[in-house]
Amino acid sequence: MTALKTLIIIALVGYVYGLDKACPFKPADIIFVLDGSGSEGAQNFKRQLHFVSNFTQQFEIGPNNTRVGLVTFGTGVHNEFFLNQYNDNSSVLNHIDNANYPDGETNTHLALNFVRQQTLSSAHGGDRDASKIVIVLTDGESLSPNLTVAAAAALKSDPKVTVISVGIGSKVNPDELLAIASDRNHTFRVSDFDALSTIEADLTTETCNVCNDQSDICFVLDSSGSEGASNFHHQLEFVNMVANEFSYEGNTHTQVCVVTFSTSSHTDIPLARYHTLDALTENVLKVPYRDGETRTDLGIVSAFNQLQQRHHGHFPAARDFANKVMIVLTDGRSTEPDLTKSQAHRAQSKGIDMFAIGIGSNVDPRELDTIASDHDHVFRVTNFKQLDSIHQSVVSAICAKSLKATTTTTTTTTTTTTTLPPTTTKAACGLKPADIVFVLDSSDSEGAENFRTEVEFVRNFAAQFHIGPGNVQFSVVTYSTDVRNEFFFNQYHNRNGVLHAIDNIQYMGLGTNTSGALNFARTESLLPANGARANSTKYVIVITDGRSDDPDATKQEAQLLHTKAEVISIGIGPRVDKTELANIASNHRVVTVDSFTLLKTIKNQLTDLACQSDEPLVF
Known part of the structure; x- marks a missing residue:
């Protein structure tokens, strides 16, 4: 099997099991402001909610991660929920799906003022030290353009706030979109409501990179x-x-x-x-x-x-x-x-x-x-x-x-697409649970510096996922002559805890007891008592740079492990035994890289494949 196919196998973990592509290291406060005026109609308003729901699914919601607020407007303003109201994805998505269509005039200025005065107030969680991204969607010109310009200017006077405006259809006023947005680079245009899905990737990039320029x-x-x-x-x-x-x-x-x-x-x-x-x-x-x-x-x-x-x-x-x-x-x-x-x-x-x-x-x-x-x-x-x-x-x-x-001179982004049915928006990495065990070679053939690179790869891989009892869980085992459990699935229940634990993994530096590590993964890591879930798919990812001390025992332990989990083996450098890598892996799910520094190329391809693939992956 080729290395690319093995990478696709690894990518499947991300595609099906909750890869959080969006802003894995940087939490943000995102406030959606949705036009619910009479020009839209209830069905188009639902399409906006569908877009917001798909967009939100990319983020891990929580008090220490990304938070979301939702405001709708027509003649008046309706707060659906504040930033500090929900601390998990399912609650946020459920409320988005059930938001009410307000109908009426297009009083955009009232919504912008509400965000500044209420949503971003300390009473409603707006004083957290994080970037604030306000995303305004509208299909027409506001009822009071001068008041809208003034309200947008007041909102943007807070240096932590970035406003992104999205114009839908042919009746929007480009000048007003620009007045609402922080700058030209934060304005988007789509041809109709069905085309909102086409800007999801670009909008995600802008949301994650609001402060990256200059x-x-x-x-x-x-x-x-x-x-x-x-x-x-x-x-x-x-x-x-x-x-x-x-x-x-x-x-x-x-x-x-x-x-x-x-x-x-x-x-x-x-x-x-x-x-x-x-x-x-x-x-x-x-x-x-x-x-x-x-x-x-x-x-x-x-x-x-x-x-x-x-x-x-x-x-x-x-x-x-x-x-x-x-x-x-x-x-x-x-x-x-x-x-x-x-x-x-x-x-x-x-x-x-x-x-x-x-x-x-x-x-x-x-x-x-x-x-x-x-x-x-x-x-x-x-x-x-x-x-x-x-x-x-x-x-x-x-x-x-x-x-x-910062000021920019970038021109407004305009997107023209073939109309798609509202239900065909690509799902951005679902939330089906998976239990993933990393088994890391910490033998003396690696050396402390290479082992640190190996650990950094694991950290970056884990950082992309929704981590928690209802999503993806991680466990790490390290081995040299002895086998050491770093943490079980049920030890940490959020991404910050897992990443901190990975950062503290220490190098061992003796023999290569691969068989013992595989045995531990099967008999300890994958036990329900240690957090393994009956409804999850189990993955064991073994990373090694050499040959085990007892190849026969390693092969035997791998065969037993295959009955409990899908096993992927990653070999690094010229000294790996490719036959042993094949024995370790389930169905020859093997990938090799030439050096430790190239481990990151697996992660990069994994990330791209996981969130860009539209077709089912076939092996």
């Missing part, structure tokens, strides 16, 4: 002696978590640089060096720890130079139109506090948005306030492992500044 971000990392190499690595992981939230396509998108400081400073990644997320994150993890004193001032100087320069060698660097951001991380007091203060003030005076992140108890709170643009740009964590807990807040603060400063 930022130059420079990370300044403490590499002094008080940190140590392990803690320094946690800073690098934090850089990648933040970087993962942004888009890197085109010249108007995000650029990132990384500077480290100890006794001296080093520009390890210049601002314009990498233009894809994969290239950036791979090289961030290669930035070395250097040890030494805490010359924070020198790190700020190097980052300042990156954010001010116009060229770096043959490549353009800082951009005049871009939002300039400097994020300084430190675990102690600087060696030269006066110089740190003066360099921070110089950067602030040039319009650079300065963030200060203090780690541990040895930081000077007054120095953090000096470095940061204001107190809201100061963050504190008690240790390096807690950096992941603040990454979303940092991203939201960057987005707020970027949205306020």
Whole structure:
């Protein structure tokens, strides 16, 4: 069987079992504002609800994930539900399906004012630190255009709010659509209500990338002696978590640089060096720890130079139109506090948005306030492992500044399509339950760095799914000479818990007891007592870079496991035993990659196949 067919087999897991393609790392608050005026009629209003339902299914709904609100309008405004009313997908989707058609005039301004004054109020959950996306659908011109323009301007004055306008049919006013939206890039046109499904993918992209444009971000990392190499690595992981939230396509998108400081400073990644997320994150993890004193001032100087320069060698660097951001991380007091203060003030005076992140108890709170643009740009964590807990807040603060400063000149998107029946909209990855066990080789042939790449692959794969008792569940087993259960299905009930547990998986580094790991997956991981569900499909995904210590026992255990679950084997590098990979897998569901760094290519293809395939997958 070819590698592509095996990738399709893996993709089937995502297609049928709840892949959450939309914004896996970045929760958002999404408010739909639906025109329910008399020009639509009840049937077309239902088509809007059908579109909203399909769109919402892509997201994981919850208090710490994406939240959704729904407002409808005609002559008056009707709130269907606020952002904090529902904490799960089924409740949200059920209410959307049963929303009432309001009928009447087209008082768009009343709906926009309601969103600003009520939906986004703290009383109704609107004060959460997350991007706010208001999606307005209408099929005609508002009854009071001047009031609509004024209401839209007031709503957009909040820097965390992005407004997307969708015009349906030929009677909409393009100028009014533009006045409602945050900018031209956030306006959409479709020919009729049946064609709404054709903009779903583009609208999802805009929703997930509302703050991704036009930022130059420079990370300044403490590499002094008080940190140590392990803690320094946690800073690098934090850089990648933040970087993962942004888009890197085109010249108007995000650029990132990384500077480290100890006794001296080093520009390890210049601002314009990498233009894809994969290239950036791979090289961030290669930035070395250097040890030494805490010359924070020198790190700020190097980052300042990156954010001010116009060229770096043959490549353009800082951009005049871009939002300039400097994020300084430190675990102690600087060696030269006066110089740190003066360099921070110089950067602030040039319009650079300065963030200060203090780690541990040895930081000077007054120095953090000096470095940061204001107190809201100061963050504190008690240790390096807690950096992941603040990454979303940092991203939201960057987005707020970027949205306020950004203007675009992109033309309005117009979509003309063949009319489709309203029931043929492609389902965006359903919610059928699956139980997925990862079995990870942690033997000495891998080495700690390759094992970390393996774990990162598992994390990115899991991050795409709706995770919970009613959707997809994950369990992880690692093995070398011994077998170690990392967590069972019923240990974590949401995506954040699973991802945090995966992040804490440690390398073992001895033999290759593959048979023992397969036995554990069958006799422990897949037990109902440990969370395996009778109504779910069971998958075991085995990742290894070599040959097991006892191939005969591995083959025997694999055959027993096949009676309990579908088994997929992934072999990495030149030392894998392809015969053994075939023995491990169910029906030769085997894929091989040449190196650990290529694991991510499986995830990328998996994501694309899972949410873009319209036809049933046949093997």
